[in-house]
Amino acid sequence: MADNIQTYYDHPQLKPAPFSWIVALYVYLAGLSGSSQMVATIADLFGGGRLRSLVRRGRYLSLVGTVIGPVLLIMDLHTPQRFYNMLRIFKATSPMSIGSYILSVFSVFSALTGGAQFIFDRAIRGPWRWIARIAQVPAAGAGGGMSVYTASLLASTSTPLWAASPGWMAVRFGSSSVASAGAALALGERWSGGRGYGRKLDALAVAALSVELYAAHLSQRDYQTKGVWGDREAAVWDSIDALGGYLPLALYTAGFFLGRRGRTLSEAASLATLVGGLAMRLAMQYAGQASASDPRTSLRFAQPENLPRAQS
Amino acid sequence: MQIHPRAREYPDSQFSRPIRDESELTAGVKIEPGKSYGFFTDTTRCIGCKACEVACKEWNALPADSVGLTGMSYDNTGGLSASTWRHVAFIEKIGHGGGRATEMAPYQSNWLMMSDVCKHCHNAPCLEACPTGALFKTEFDTVVVQQDVCNGCGYCVPACPFGVIDVNLDDGKAHKCTLCYDRLKGGFEPACAKSCPTDSIQFGELAELHRRAAERVQELHRLGVESAYLYGTPGAPGATGGLEYLNAFFLLTDAPEVYNLPRAPTRASNRVMPSLLSGLATMAGFAVAAVALFAGASRNGR
16 A cells, blocks of 8 residues: 555545535435335235235335435536436446436336325225336336445445445445335334334344444445545544444334333434434545545555456 | 648748648648547656646637636646646655755756646546436547536546546536547647647647657656656556546656556446446345245234
């Protein structure tokens, strides 16, 4: 590792992504609603008809990403009136292009599923339930994509922090999305007075949070070996791990052992999971932009020992 | 450089119309679609006059940046931006490492000067990242943003491993050096290369530039500048990580980092599949877990 790298008067060597907090919020909501659709669809297909309320809530929750997602993305364009150029071509080398199509498919089929569910809930006669059941399958597939393509979007750049650990960042984003969906749906279940499936959703969230923490640990190892790690990064990621990982896990565990009396703790765990997911996306975006603006980090990252072995 | 025989056809000092294939007279190369063109920037010839910066701004009608002094050397430009497509870097070698230099290296005394520019990468990460197709490869093998297509998503900005392309917040589009696409179409040498008084910036066909650059390195080695090397030619620093080669390449005499250049840049699109596939595998795993969880719910719930 080449330490003490000379810089050009400390002038930045890279330009940070011109993304505002809106993008981090989109990344979070895309994961939340995409994973909700996936969870709802699996609950509908494999739940044996016992999870109707969960399915309904999951379908409505996925409308958040469907409705707000595109608005947020268009807001962050610097020439928003040309948003439709996103679908002008398809480019497999660009996660921004891949994601535009994932979002389009997700939006169309989630809207169909949620719309049909809405009409069905109003007891209007028609094949609404079956429209939802069919449309939910492509929506759920695209929902899986919505949960993780945003990691590919950040990783496929020259921004040191994002580029240093592409695979583990995707695992982190995916598991954080599943945890958020589990937490949000569990809250919906408990706050509406249902007492059936909160525990199952808690279990899903606990599994997802554990995977997320493990992936975070492995990505930090990548950051260290690739020279994009310092005191500032350590402080940021330790707080993120604590807030969005260890705190909800502890609350879930306590809530589980207290049984019925632990309901408030389980709710607090769900809330911490949701807040932690958003905090993780914000931290990833801002810490990434800071790593691009710091010439020591970017020049240290762009050293031959960090090249993929096949291409060095 | 010898004077082209066709130059005798134009003895006037003022012209009423453009000279046909003018680049033949000024750069010794005819510009034809389908061939690869680029810049060879020989930093040992740079005198830091910034004529390239001015010519670029003039021809491309680019606005002035902040008019002020940076307080760091003679470089008051700072770096490339949406409205600055050539940038002359100044590195003073005196006083580096705590002590004063007591001897002068051949060429440039103790100043390093380099006119930086968009590298027009062979596998350009900005182009590969662009979701609208606004960025494209021209018939001259250069990389250009189509201003009437760009919607200002800004994804090309972090994709560039050299920190070149940027979004102008005034017009909301991405901008960078076009290698004077409009001039090439008219048979003119790019403005910066034409204005360069020392031929530090040379425009030409890439193969010819590679040949000329290799010769120049040998010549410099012979003259005692053993530190001279190429940046951005196939297999050299700057052409790493799947970029293959840079159509705008450089002759340097110090470490790339000294000029604010990355030693081993990478092609961002190589990370698309690893990240996407590991993400989708994660989701597949959670889908299986959810199936087990909910199928269990239906059995136990009854």
